[in-house]
Amino acid sequence: MHRLLIAALMLPLLTAAAKAPPASVPTPQQRFGDLFVAVQMKQVFPDGKTFVDAVPRQSDAAIMAAWRACRCGDDLPKLRAFVAAHFIAPETPPAPRPAERLPLTEHIDRLWAHLTRSTPTVPAGSSALTLPRPYVVPGGRFREMYYWDSWFSMLGLPIAGRQDLVEDMVVDFGNLIDRYGHVPNGTRSYYLSRSQPPVFYLIAGLSKDAATLATRTRQLRAEHAFWMRGEAGLKPGGARARVVRLADGNVLNRYWDDSDSPRDESYREDVELANATPDRDRRQLFRDLRAAAESGWDFSSRWLADGRTLATIRTTRIVPVDLNSLLYGLEQAIAANCRTLGDTACANAFAARAEARGAAVRKHLWNGRFFADLDLDTGRANDRVTAAMAFPLFAKIATPDQAQATAAALTPLIGEGGLATTTVHTGQQWDSPNGWAPLQWVAWQGLQNYALAEPADRIRTHWLATVAREYAASGKLLEKYDVIERRPGGGGEYPNQDGFGWTNGVTRALMAAGGTPQ
DSSP: HHHHHHHHHHHHHHHHSSSSSOOOOOOOOHHHHHHHHHHTTTTTSSSSOOOOOOOEESSSHHHHHHHHHHHHHHHHHHHHHHHHEEEOOOOOOOOOOSSOOOOHHHHHHHHHHHEEESSSSOTOOOOBBOOOOOEEBBBBBBOBBBHHHHHHTTTGGGGGGHHHHHHHHHHHHHHHHHHHHOOOSSGGGGGTOOOOOOOHHHHTOOOGGGGGGHHHHHHHHHHHHHHTTTTOOOOOOEEEEEEETTTTTTTEOOOSSOOOOOOGGGHHHHHHHHOTTTSHHHHHHHHHHHHHHHHSSOSOOGGGGSSOOGBBBBBEHHHHEEEEEHHHHHHHHHHHHHHTOOOOOOHHHHHHHHHHHHHHHHHSBOOOOOOOETTTTTTTEEEBBGGGGHHHTTTSSSSSHHHHHHHHHHHHGGGGGGOSSSSSOOOOSSSTTTOHHHHHHHHHHHHTTOOOOOHHHHHHHHHHHHHHHHHHHSSEEEEETTTTTTEEEEEESSSOOOOOOHHHHHHHHHHHHHHHOO
């Protein structure tokens, strides 16, 4: 399409994208100041997420007045007693273990009730965000609704006869966009400064309620405006928030976070990393850590300058192949919805955006052998082998030749336990030897899109065998698995979690898709 026509079609979209974000809800870090710092740095709770999910027993003002009078920040026993007196710590009920081992599919279908929550109201002072309808949580320490987790969990709901819960969650996500202008990482105040991989178009696509198409399309457009905020007036070679304009004028996106402070839920870890890295700008370090959290891959060698060390993280200097593939899908979905609704201008504008983005992905996020992240400092796609290369196949951006080459490049990641995340062992959870349910699904579906059945089948059968093996051994479905040794995964900032939403959903969907014995 001619550049002038594309520009004309995009003008109203640029205007929408330029709107400022809504005011944020104060986070526990902002509300409790030096009390918050003391609790997190002294490790009153082993997991930093516990305190930010705790519910205060009194008003913030009353608690802070008592804190100033207490002067107990340096005395750990007194600090613990103070926190216990003024906050209610969250409880995490364990996933149910049936006395008699059920078939895997039946166990998964029963877990949905255990993972379903309803929070039309929340206690005063809670960091939790209200939602109008019931929803599914991942499980374990993840007590709230998460963004990209949810779509993969939702894949299993219709198979279990829970289309009602799918419709509820579509409403919940749309409600978040209406209230905050985007879908936050999770439904807590401390997650509002960032989002996660933009899968609302996939979530909305699960709805069977045709009467809500116009509402869902309006919300999809609002989410697109969030990701494109800062695009207007951005010069070639520039970057602003989540938008980058390359030297040739192509517009792509990166992960970001609107805050540059330590993460509330990992405050101590972030501060200690900054203290151990005095040569780095602290604010930029915190921003890059937060941007990696927005990616969902927190943390991975993808974001590390040396490919090994968290202190070298530089997420905001990378244009990710997964993010731009999903935004291409979002733009296509909006165009298709607008055609159905009879809005030709919208349909043409978003079709043009998708066309331009797809061409830019094929050009700039292709290293000659496979799809990869673009390094803004070198101006080239890197040569790191990661499962993210499957996203352009999932979104149907790749040419047939690119799909074939990418399938070949995925081969080192496909082992007896499923698809590994990367080829690098760093101790970070989004690296080898870990495999994750969402990446199995994306790679399997992406390869299927190009009739690459052999590697798709290997990923599917090997992953399901790993999940079934651990279920037989422990009765658990886990957040992540070591797909090299075929055992529970490890690494990262917290222990492997049991529950677990996206493993349940992807496993159920892959079993249904391939006729695996139940």
